[in-house]
Amino acid sequence: MSDLPDITIGHWTDRDAATGCTVVLCPNGVLAAVDVRGGAPGTRETDLLRPGNVIDRVHALVLSGGSAYGLDAAGGVMRWLEERGQGRDVSPDHEAPVLVPIVPAAVIFDLSIGRADVRPDADAGYAACEAAGPGEIEVGTVGAGAGATVGKALGPERSLKGGVGSASERTDSGITVAAVVVVNAFGEVVDPDSGRVVAGPRGDEPGTFDRTLEIMRKEPLLPPFAVEANSTIGVVATDAVLTQEQALRLAIAGQAGLARTIVPAHTIVDGDTIFALATGTNDTETDILQLAALATRAVERAIVNGVEAATGLAGVPSAREWAREGQ
């Protein structure tokens, strides 16, 4: 992440299959926490991050398409890290290191667009590591966002493209709170500053949206969606010095940003999951109240960014393309 040089991000994208994965690399090990809020999560290595459990540092995080299959991408990331001598040394005497990289992961459901039989695997995770580097994060229809969609209350055929979004906030004292989010939601995306719908279920007229809540008020929707999970997943990262309990609050604050921007959020058909990372390289005084407020804001902006940066794929138009049709 360009504002957090200890963290690099890489994508692997299969545009033909409309899927991909994104790795957030912090090979030296960074304090982490996670908050799972949706009712249909797909995750790996999240229980070990619970405060009080023994592990509190990770070497990478994986965000992936491919539904539960995509969790395999973490295996490729582990291999890439092990080959580079990174991981938790679990050898008894530390003379012959036995390295276990800690690589939690969360996935989105994207099997309903593009090809369902091609999913990010271990090689895809490895390739995402190879692609990781410093500088600006590539956003939009890329990596784990390649098959992401939003606004599905009228069915997938009225949805719009989601994608990977990124945003960064900074305290006046120079502490950074950055977010990268894969936006793939049952709900619509609204700009919380204005209430404007950025991407919702496509209305009958080009460029228009139907409102999700009013669609849902009419009748129960669950049966057609029961088998199809969605999930917005992401990472909030800071250079501040935090405890794991504080990092968990940063993740909780990130979920508040998700709830402010995706309506409805945290549903039974979303597996909304936010990881928090704290590199601890900036010892400027702060508190978790300050950083959490910025984390909420960073996630809001990252979600709007992800949808606005998306481009159409596999027959699903982007919000920008849909707006142009209405002009």
Added chain:
Amino acid sequence: MSDLPDITIGHWTDRDAATGCTVVLCPNGVLAAVDVRGGAPGTRETDLLRPGNVIDRVHALVLSGGSAYGLDAAGGVMRWLEERGQGRDVSPDHEAPVLVPIVPAAVIFDLSIGRADVRPDADAGYAACEAAGPGEIEVGTVGAGAGATVGKALGPERSLKGGVGSASERTDSGITVAAVVVVNAFGEVVDPDSGRVVAGPRGDEPGTFDRTLEIMRKEPLLPPFAVEANSTIGVVATDAVLTQEQALRLAIAGQAGLARTIVPAHTIVDGDTIFALATGTNDTETDILQLAALATRAVERAIVNGVEAATGLAGVPSAREWAREGQ
């Protein structure tokens, strides 16, 4: 609640001390769940509501001022229920009933306004039961909302009054989702439909607000607030038939409404807690995806209602009074 006749609500208010409590009565026992999201909660009998634990029905819920002291109000509610033969029968043979009413509770911190030495006690809880009845819920500076305040990033002296708010949503098929919320937040209250600030930290000019996020970006705020918790607490209730797992999702959806309306939400100095109740008296087909979307909306509207209905007390003006000063 006027749209849910099986549930009645009563307030006990001490305007001199600027505190009070609110009881949500469902004496025949109603399915319940709870979601605690803030970092500084004050609760009683919430662990027993966790899905998988043995208890899933409650006979009342208590929302109270008085910080942790206010949890005593639940004792008075238990006494009132026991006297009326209501509660869970724990006698071995059910011949001589031994009744234990299940009365979970959550509190807000209101000791910094009015009198700190007067807190809702068991008698206050009993009095709130006596006051409970059908019809419209009294909202604003009443009951547990008597000492509620919001918008505290510039300190309590720049805050505005919070209060009790209520709102009800309905599916086209006739299922109700109603919310009653005690709005007492560190953050500012915004209208999520427009982004408009309804009540935030008072600005230098009458009728204006400073924006909480920009105040917080300037410097850490925690020390002066560390000892002073806030907390928005409430109940989302429906007449639908739900499982306890579904009721928990209703509470989670209510928290999303809280996050959309209070910024920042779920902070380390808030004990944001939402209970869900499902009376099961309306067997119209629905699903939790539909009801949860309405629950989010009901909580949003209840929070805005609580702040707009509030009147000034103990030197803290209401949002309406502050707006008038700017005219």
